[in-house]
Amino acid sequence: MTHSALPDQVAGDFYTNNFAKNAQEGSLILNLGPQHPSTHGVLRVVVEMDGEYILRAEPVLGYLHRMHEKMAEVKTAAQFIPNMGRVDYGHALGWNWAFVGAVEKLAGIEVPERAEYVRVITCELNRLASHLLWWGAYLLDLGAFTPIMYAFDDREKILDILQAPTGSRLTYSYFRIGGVAKDLNEDCLSRIRAFIPWMRERLPMYKDLVSDNIILRKRIEGIGVIEPEVCRRFGATGPVIRGSGIAYDVRRSDPYSVYPKLDFEIPTSDLMDARGRYDVRIAEFEQSLRIIEQCLDMMPEGDVLVKGAPKPSWKAPKGEAYFAVEGARGKIGVYLVSDGGKNLYRTKLRAPGFCNLSLFAEVSRGTILADAVAILGSLDLIIPEIDR
Amino acid sequence: MNAIKEAIKTVSDLWSLMVGLRVTGKYFLEPQRTVRYPWKAVSNIGTFKGHLELVGGGQKDPFKPRCISCGMCALACPSHCITVVKKKAPKPTPEEEKALAEAKANGEKTKDKAPKDPEKFVYDYSLCSLCGTCIENCPAGALSFTGNVYMAGYSRNDFLFDLVVKLRDSQAPAPAEPAAVPAETSEA
Incomplete structure (x- = not known):
């Protein structure tokens, strides 16, 4: 469909029309991707094509907007925790942590030490699950079907472990203001201990199966090059900025919880392309396993929830607080303003995926459509998180 | 020289495919x-949090809820999926009324006769986000999650339960036979 050959009213909806205004003569406007709201996690991108090449691209957001920030205004702080599990289904515990961390900072609540370790362990396990989901789904996007079977085999083990303390498999609401809902029992800890060597054994297999594969290398090497300066300009975080060679990780740059006590590295890659981001995430598997291993050894006995933890009727003190954690996709930030009333006055959620996605319009310019899909996947986007 | 390099590279590239195939073959x-689901089920259903249920054991009866109808759960719930209906006090008989008036006249403290267990405990599973806030805030320990993972229904109303009825019905093993209604709960 050439947009110029058709009258405006049949040339598509508002976004397409608006986008088509600046189109070049003879170019093709293409809507990429499904956007039906009932399918969770899909993205619509309007692209202007010249043959096989992309002239311009524009992501269309808002299909999964669920007003989480507005909902925070009508719920008390403790009642808002279930929402945080639903912002990003991939790394739900990262969001749990960002919110309860912000409330704890605002109210000056000390978290018991054991709870901090429990948080780190579960959060890192969730990060592994999130990276495995990305790994399987990304390769599925690139046309490789088998890897997702291997990824979900391992991911299933993590979900089984996390199901014991949290009771759910995807949208966790496990953290509480002042601790966590349930302690990790001995059975759960022994399963985590058994999981670490299992996962370590799987990593070389992943390398053999996919990472070294010539087809994958040809697909992702040298495409989607993002200069560090561009990353900074767009506020990209997480594996995207680390794949461009900047060792920025909230766990080290703005340390929280017990991360300063733990010994781990921040993997980076100087390749700056889709391959670089791929390598960073693969390297993070090992680092997460290292963190969990250390936490299991260092974990003290004790309570996991502070005494007198806030009840749903608890009112946050007047003031404001910002707390950021490192999620699987980057820096998750929660900014709270409280006027001392029943509900929080304002809750601002900073989603890493939003900034990472905004890079796409910049990077995809001039690439082949097939490469654009590979670039989009390498940004590891979870759409509900972007729309919130 | 370049041709040889190229050839070696091609061979190593092809070899990477063979390595991948070896992994697939091994697995x-x-x-x-x-x-294989209908024939076998996963072993960890027990830790799953399904819908809410009332814990029995009120007044030493395992099929009477331990709930004291305080309404803390309904207040705590972020999604407003719980409605607790309190039982009304049974209408006093003329003799009781007389005794009550006498007691009041003598300045004695009168005891509220209303039973504590709920008349109805309406729970809308379709709204519930299974966060467990109600369970944590229950002073009587009267709520828990079930491990029911097989919940399915044809309409929205299939997910609207009265948990008191559900608990009472759980004593009747055969669904064909309607559960005997205890006299004390039916009169209220």
């Missing part, structure tokens, strides 16, 4: 990892 010969 092909391994036992099945998935569970």
Whole structure:
């Protein structure tokens, strides 16, 4: 469909029309991707094509907007925790942590030490699950079907472990203001201990199966090059900025919880392309396993929830607080303003995926459509998180 | 020289495909990892948080809820999926009324006769986000999650339960026979 050959009213909806205004003569406007709201996690991108090449691209957001920030205004702080599990289904515990961390900072609540370790362990396990989901789904996007079977085999083990303390498999609401809902029992800890060597054994297999594969290398090497300066300009975080060679990780740059006590590295890659981001995430598997291993050894006995933890009727003190954690996709930030009333006055959620996605319009310019899909996947986007 | 390099590179590239195929072949010969569902079920259903249920054991009766109808759960719930209906006090008989008036006249403290267990405990599973806030805030320990993972229904109303009825019905094993209604709960 050439947009110029058709009258405006049949040339598509508002976004397409608006986008088509600046189109070049003879170019093709293409809507990429499904956007039906009932399918969770899909993205619509309007692209202007010249043959096989992309002239311009524009992501269309808002299909999964669920007003989480507005909902925070009508719920008390403790009642808002279930929402945080639903912002990003991939790394739900990262969001749990960002919110309860912000409330704890605002109210000056000390978290018991054991709870901090429990948080780190579960959060890192969730990060592994999130990276495995990305790994399987990304390769599925690139046309490789088998890897997702291997990824979900391992991911299933993590979900089984996390199901014991949290009771759910995807949208966790496990953290509480002042601790966590349930302690990790001995059975759960022994399963985590058994999981670490299992996962370590799987990593070389992943390398053999996919990472070294010539087809994958040809697909992702040298495409989607993002200069560090561009990353900074767009506020990209997480594996995207680390794949461009900047060792920025909230766990080290703005340390929280017990991360300063733990010994781990921040993997980076100087390749700056889709391959670089791929390598960073693969390297993070090992680092997460290292963190969990250390936490299991260092974990003290004790309570996991502070005494007198806030009840749903608890009112946050007047003031404001910002707390950021490192999620699987980057820096998750929660900014709270409280006027001392029943509900929080304002809750601002900073989603890493939003900034990472905004890079796409910049990077995809001039690439082949097939490469654009590979670039989009390498940004590891979870759409509900972007729309919130 | 370049041609040789090129040839070696091609061979190593092709070799990477063989390595991948070897992994696939190895796993092909391994036992099945998935569970063949209708014939076999996964082993960890017990830790799953299903819908809410009332814990029995009120007044030493395992089918009477321990709930004291305080309404803390309904207040705590972020999604407003719980409605607790309190039982009304049974209408006093003329003799009781007389005794009550006498007691009041003598300046004695009168005891509220209203039973504590709820008349109705309406729970809308379709709204519930299974966060457990109600359970944590229950002073009587009267709520818990079930491990029911097989919940399915044809309409929205299938997910609207009265948990008191559900608990009472759980004593009747055969669904064909309607559960005997205890006299004390039916009169209220």
